[in-house]
Amino acid sequence: MTTLIVVLGVVLVLMILYLIFRISTLVSVAKDKKETEVDSSNGLNAMLFILFMVFGIGGFFWYSFAHFDSYTLPVASEHGAWTDTLFWITMAVTVVAFVIISIIKFVFLYQYQYKEGRKAKFYPDNHYLELAWTIIPAIVLALLIFTGLRAWNDITSPAGENAEVIEVIAQQFAWTARYPGKDDVLGDYHYQKIDAINEFGLDLTDNKTFDDFKSLELHLPKGKEVLLKIRAKDVLHSVFLPHFRVKMDAVPGMPTQFKFIATKTTEEMREETGNPEFNYELACTEICGKGHFSMKMNVIVHSEEDFAKWKAEQETWLSQNPDYLKNVPAGLRESAMIKAGIPAETGLKFTQGEFGTAVGSN
Amino acid sequence: MATTHTHTHADVHHHDDHEHEHHEGNFWTNYIFSQDHKVIAKQFLITGIFWALFGGTLSVIFRLQLGFPEMNLEWMRPLLGGWITPEGKIDPEFYLALVTMHGTIMVFFVLTAGLSGTFSNFLIPLQIGARDMASGFMNMLSYWFFFLSSVIMLSSFFIETGPAGGGWTVYPPLSALPQAIQGSGLGMTLWLVSMALFIVSTLLGGINYITTVINMRTRGMSFTRMPLTIWAFFFTAIIGLLSFPVLFAAALLLIFDRSFGTSFFLSDIYIGGEALSNVGGSPILFQHLFWFLGHPEVYIVLLPALGITSEIIATNSRKPIFGYKAMIGSMLFIAILSFIVWAHHMFVTGMNPFLGSIFMLLTLIIAVPSAVKIFNYVTTLWKGNIRFTSGMLFSIGLVSFFLTGGITGIFLGNSAIDIQLHDTYFVVAHFHLVMGSASFFGMLAGIYHWYPKMFGRMMNEKLGYIHFWFTFVGVYMVFFPMHYIGIAGFPRRYYSFTNFDFASGFTDLNSLVSIAAILTLAAQFIFLFNFFYSMFRGRPAPANPWNSTTLEWTTPRNPGHGNWPGEIPAVYRWPYDYSKPGAKEDFIPQTVPFSETPESNLPHENELIKLESSNGDAIVVEGNKH
Numbered sequence: 001m002t003t004l005i006v007v008l009g010v011v012l013v014l015m016i017l018y019l020i021f022r023i024s025t026l027v028s029v030a031k032d033k034k035e036t037e038v039d040s041s042n043g044l045n046a047m048l049f050i051l052f053m054v055f056g057i058g059g060f061f062w063y064s065f066a067h068f069d070s071y072t073l074p075v076a077s078e079h080g081a082w083t084d085t086l087f088w089i090t091m092a093v094t095v096v097a098f099v100i101i102s103i104i105k106f107v108f109l110y111q112y113q114y115k116e117g118r119k120a121k122f123y124p125d126n127h128y129l130e131l132a133w134t135i136i137p138a139i140v141l142a143l144l145i146f147t148g149l150r151a152w153n154d155i156t157s158p159a160g161e162n163a164e165v166i167e168v169i170a171q172q173f174a175w176t177a178r179y180p181g182k183d184d185v186l187g188d189y190h191y192q193k194i195d196a197i198n199e200f201g202l203d204l205t206d207n208k209t210f211d212d213f214k215s216l217e218l219h220l221p222k223g224k225e226v227l228l229k230i231r232a233k234d235v236l237h238s239v240f241l242p243h244f245r246v247k248m249d250a251v252p253g254m255p256t257q258f259k260f261i262a263t264k265t266t267e268e269m270r271e272e273t274g275n276p277e278f279n280y281e282l283a284c285t286e287i288c289g290k291g292h293f294s295m296k297m298n299v300i301v302h303s304e305e306d307f308a309k310w311k312a313e314q315e316t317w318l319s320q321n322p323d324y325l326k327n328v329p330a331g332l333r334e335s336a337m338i339k340a341g342i343p344a345e346t347g348l349k350f351t352q353g354e355f356g357t358a359v360g361s362n
Numbered sequence: 363m364a365t366t367h368t369h370t371h372a373d374v375h376h377h378d379d380h381e382h383e384h385h386e387g388n389f390w391t392n393y394i395f396s397q398d399h400k401v402i403a404k405q406f407l408i409t410g411i412f413w414a415l416f417g418g419t420l421s422v423i424f425r426l427q428l429g430f431p432e433m434n435l436e437w438m439r440p441l442l443g444g445w446i447t448p449e450g451k452i453d454p455e456f457y458l459a460l461v462t463m464h465g466t467i468m469v470f471f472v473l474t475a476g477l478s479g480t481f482s483n484f485l486i487p488l489q490i491g492a493r494d495m496a497s498g499f500m501n502m503l504s505y506w507f508f509f510l511s512s513v514i515m516l517s518s519f520f521i522e523t524g525p526a527g528g529g530w531t532v533y534p535p536l537s538a539l540p541q542a543i544q545g546s547g548l549g550m551t552l553w554l555v556s557m558a559l560f561i562v563s564t565l566l567g568g569i570n571y572i573t574t575v576i577n578m579r580t581r582g583m584s585f586t587r588m589p590l591t592i593w594a595f596f597f598t599a600i601i602g603l604l605s606f607p608v609l610f611a612a613a614l615l616l617i618f619d620r621s622f623g624t625s626f627f628l629s630d631i632y633i634g635g636e637a638l639s640n641v642g643g644s645p646i647l648f649q650h651l652f653w654f655l656g657h658p659e660v661y662i663v664l665l666p667a668l669g670i671t672s673e674i675i676a677t678n679s680r681k682p683i684f685g686y687k688a689m690i691g692s693m694l695f696i697a698i699l700s701f702i703v704w705a706h707h708m709f710v711t712g713m714n715p716f717l718g719s720i721f722m723l724l725t726l727i728i729a730v731p732s733a734v735k736i737f738n739y740v741t742t743l744w745k746g747n748i749r750f751t752s753g754m755l756f757s758i759g760l761v762s763f764f765l766t767g768g769i770t771g772i773f774l775g776n777s778a779i780d781i782q783l784h785d786t787y788f789v790v791a792h793f794h795l796v797m798g799s800a801s802f803f804g805m806l807a808g809i810y811h812w813y814p815k816m817f818g819r820m821m822n823e824k825l826g827y828i829h830f831w832f833t834f835v836g837v838y839m840v841f842f843p844m845h846y847i848g849i850a851g852f853p854r855r856y857y858s859f860t861n862f863d864f865a866s867g868f869t870d871l872n873s874l875v876s877i878a879a880i881l882t883l884a885a886q887f888i889f890l891f892n893f894f895y896s897m898f899r900g901r902p903a904p905a906n907p908w909n910s911t912t913l914e915w916t917t918p919r920n921p922g923h924g925n926w927p928g929e930i931p932a933v934y935r936w937p938y939d940y941s942k943p944g945a946k947e948d949f950i951p952q953t954v955p956f957s958e959t960p961e962s963n964l965p966h967e968n969e970l971i972k973l974e975s976s977n978g979d980a981i982v983v984e985g986n987k988h
Binding site: 021025029045046048049060067071072073080082083086090094097098104105108109112113114119120121123125126129134137138141144145148149151152155171172192196230233234235236238240242243246249251253254256277278281283284285286287289290291292294296 | 528529535542628631633637642644645646679680682683684685686711712715719723729730733734737739741744747748749750755761766769770772773776777778781782784785786822823824831835838842847849850854856857858861863864865938940941
């Protein structure tokens with residue numbers, strides 16, 4: 001019943017609108033206006049452009065200043081501070097150009113609206129003017145390009161020898177991190193070795209894998225260069241760390257990387273923002289399917305000491321999954337147990353006896 | 363038709379008699395399988411309008427989800443059925459399908475086929491003085507391939523797994539693996555088949571446009587006397603001809619990967635508990651191929667709109683377009699540069715960062731000719747005598763969007779700044795303004811301006827004003843706030859923002875955007891009413907309603923197939939003799955010889971009189987050299 005009333009109401013409104021339209025058309029026909037005559041709407045349109053300009057530019061400035069804190073994210077990385085500066089320099093340059101051109105344009109529209117009997121100025125070209133507005137933007141853009149290039153080259157230059165290497169692995173719809181363990185070297189992997197438990201696809205014939213450990217949160221040290229090694233298992237994903245101004249796609253079959261230095265611990269950021277609940281986050285920014293919007297990883301930045309402490313507390317992946325000792329070549333098992341921190345008797349249990357068959361796709 | 367221009371005077375008349383017989387064709391040959399460029403243009407236009415409404419409605423559906431995440435959408439179940447979850451929400455995969463199809467439809471079906479298809483077809487023969495396209499048959503095929511492509515794309519909405527859902531860029535592996543997302547099943551197959559047919563349509567059209575412009579200009583219509591519309595369509599067709607085949611190749615390789623087990627784009631994939639055997643492919647390769655079309659595509663949709671706007675702004679300012687040659691030069695420069703900037707879409711895809719530096723350099727260079735165009739538009743307004751017709755209003759809207767959206771390109775083209783902004787709403791705001799809305803306004807401006815020529819009647823101007831102001835303000839209300847949301851880091855293609863603390867604010871701005879989107883879509887119905895009503899009840903159009911100089915206004919009110927009943931008029935001057943000092947009227951049509959306007963001729967124009975009077979043949983020979 002309500003639907004019927006709504007439909008009838010809409011029909012009624014449309015009919016009234018149509019009647020108004022018909023009447024106004026008939027009136028204008030009755031007045032017998034000349035075909036090319038420019039009527040009073042011309043001035044109205046000109047006026048509306050001025051109003052639009054005033055409210056548009058006014059609203060733009062008002063919102064941009066009044067709500068500055070709500071749309072700017074605090075920055076917590078070294079290169080992020082730099083790219084933010086570039087962003088705001090570009091903003092200043094472009095806003096000045098934008099406002100000037102907009103005002104000129106709308107004022108011209110108003111000032112040069114149709115007037116009976118006036119003739120427009122025949123002004124087909126002016127090479128000096130054209131040269132000026134080719135060269136000036138070119139110079140300004142060249143300056144912006146060179147500052148941008150310097151930053152870009154620096155950001156994408158190879159990481160230092162001592163960088164903390166962390167691997168971030170993307171899959172539908174979750175992130176995992178792999179840390180290299182005490183030897184500071186990530187072990188080999190191969191996608192064919194991935195299974196439900198060996199989710200990294202660790203290649204256990206490589207002795208570097210034995211002390212690697214897994215984390216479902218991304219822990220980072222403050223003040224030390226971090227090199228994120230990024231890969232994806234299934235489709236494209238993209239690592240986005242908004243507060244660190246970090247973004248890099250995760251590509252199946254082609255590992256990517258991004259290096260950066262965090263400058264504020266989670267605790268410091270909580271103080272700065274006045275939000276005790278504050279957490280750094282990692283989001284996915286490349287469409288990857290149904291759960292794209294919920295593909296999140298928590299990020300925690302420690303001081304360097306706390307980070308070292310946290311790392312020391314972690315159990316290796318192999319010690320959590322000792323049955324995979326089966327896949328370690330016999331000659332390496334002993335060193336694997338030592339490196340992974342597996343007690344000898346546990347190790348023996350898993351390499352002999354009832355768990356005697358190899359697991360996974362190795 | 364193709365040889366019309368080589369006929370002698372007598373032959374033309376003879377030819378026209380043939381034309382007369384053509385007119386008595388039946389309904390099918392006149393309105394459905396017509397080879398008349400004007401009818402084909404209208405077919406493209408009506409199909410384009412259908413798609414624009416369809417694509418716009420899709421966007422409003424997903425804006426409901428973004429603006430009012432708590433809303434119960436149960437009332438849409440009769441329409442969407444199983445795509446509404448039991449909780450009364452849009453299914454997250456269908457959300458992605460909506461986003462994907464909105465992009466595909468708007469970019470390809472509305473702003474490529476709807477815009478170029480309509481106006482290149484309609485205006486090229488009329489403005490260069492040709493009886494039809496070089497090949498009417500190919501032109502007809504072009505439309506019907508587009509129609510077939512449209513039917514197939516539409517049909518993907520009616521299959522169980524839904525339409526393609528991997529984003530309009532259809533990046534593999536997501537688009538290649540049905541186990542990754544439902545839309546990559548049959549929906550993606552239909553998408554690829556539809557796009558392949560669409561490309562065929564574009565190429566058939568493009569070859570025709572280029573050939574017609576080069577070969578079929580009337581006597582005296584040298585390249586430097588062509589209206590900027592024709593220049594724009596000409597460049598657009600060339601860009602399309604060079605770039606669409608690359609998309610075709612990408613689509614073909616993707617079909618191979620999907621159906622025949624090849625590994626062009628797939629490597630090292632473990633999905634659904636299974637390691638696939640594909641190795642050695644590269645998803646990045648697809649991105650290179652896609653954007654090799656994808657970036658020129660931006661200019662394929664934009665250049666025609668800029669051409670249309672140049673023409674309308676000059677006409678309604680009653681001034682010559684400022685810097686005619688600079689306008690052609692910047693379009694040429696943009697057309698060339700558009701081929702060497704594609705990888706700026708890929709700064710953070712893992713592409714070699716050195717390549718990133720190169721593409722950043724090239725990308726920011728393209729801002730220069732774009733800036734020149736804006737300055738030239740503004741200078742054209744200076745000291746004009748501006749009439750705000752509906753077409754003029756939409757053209758001004760285009761300039762405004764082109765400026766607002768173009769300026770954010772300077773941020774995104776800078777790879778260092780792009781790291782943060784890539785794939786956020788800042789990008790969405792940028793391209794919707796600079797390419798989406800600007801081109802859309804170009805299309806609307808063109809419809810309002812050339813409607814009298816298309817249908818022989820005038821559209822209602824008052825309704826046009828209302829339509830303009832609602833749409834102009836509405837578009838800004840939709841896309842301007844997105845800049846803030848983007849600076850705050852909100853990623854694109856998110857079904858909801860509540861999972862992240864950094865992106866959980868701005869429910870107010872998101873609601874505002876959604877409300878504005880709904881109002882903007884609603885305002886388009888004013889246009890629809892005006893469009894269809896005026897077709898039958900509009901005021902009959904005078905011969906030259908805008909006092910324009912170009913050739914199309916020398917045709918009869920409802921030109922038949924062949925456009926001019928008699929001889930095709932010759933052209934003696936450029937198309938922008940508005941408000942020429944000394945002239946009686948404030949415009950001199952291109953068909954008026956300099957010998958008839960001694961009072962307003964410039965010194966070098968007086969010298970051209972000799973050429974005119976000696977014999978038109980001299981020019982004919984020059985103009986039609988093969």
